[in-house]
Amino acid sequence: MLTIGTLAKKTGTKVQTIRYYEQIGLLPEPGRSSGGQRRYGDAELDRLSFVRHARQLGFSLEAIRELLDLSDHPDKSCAEADAIARRQLKQVEQRIARLEALQTELKRMVHECSGGHTADCRVLEVLRDHSECLTNHEEIGG
Amino acid sequence: MLTIGTLAKKTGTKVQTIRYYEQIGLLPEPGRSSGGQRRYGDAELDRLSFVRHARQLGFSLEAIRELLDLSDHPDKSCAEADAIARRQLKQVEQRIARLEALQTELKRMVHECSGGHTADCRVLEVLRDHSECLTNHEEIGG
């Protein structure tokens, strides 16, 4: 039986995060000690490891919820899990493309900056005038 | 004099977002009509365009605050603006690197999935067992 702190260490998760996952129903309510402290077994360790690993791969908690559900039903078709992973891959590819456009623009800004006063700083100039940009970077975020 | 709705359209910003920027002090409090509605001039249009453009390039609101301040003081050294842009570039490059690692892993997962039952789904299997991964993807997010 593991305490929450031990589980946290084993999975590289913060204690609060584990309680948060329980709260939103991603992890089941564990057993308790006589004094009311959470006690975990191996099943919970595996489940939390799964969650953490999926998070590291960028899956949203909602996606992870679906993946866990699939994982709990070995007879279901694999297609759904596959679709979720493909969706995630697509998102990652889109983000890479977007970030690469930003990278290009930022590099250009930085390289053109000659180091004088802000009055004629290229960085600020480009920010002031979008038409100086080569790429379309409409969507926000990144 | 522009209404907030017109300003929103011209800059591709939502009305609420403009009010939010005002609230956090990124945009100055504008003049008002006799009835209390916000009225904007060209200075505000320029400032909001600057903010939006910087957001599109992924700068945080805090970074934008600094950039605006620099932009407001033409005699200051350009070096600071340059440093902020370089910092941003570095962040973007790190994110790209991280996403590319995720991309590799996700591709592998998806390509190995043969389409049977979840019991032997490669996607789920890899998520269950981190040791199957080629890359280190410790940090969360993406």
Add this chain to the structure above:
DNA sequence: ATACGACCTCCAGCTACTGTAGGTTCAAGA
């Protein structure tokens, strides 16, 4: 005069946690 869209303020909610306050439990050492 009235209708209707655009505006106003205030507040709640989103993702995925993280941190804090104030109190309790557990396990080891004296």
Add this chain to the structure above:
DNA sequence: TCTTGAACCTACAGTAGCTGGAGGTCGTAT
């Protein structure tokens, strides 16, 4: 057995950067 101190508990607030809704007012065209 008692004490100490770390680890635990609940509950709630805060983070970034918005977004949406409720309930009410303003502006302008007809």
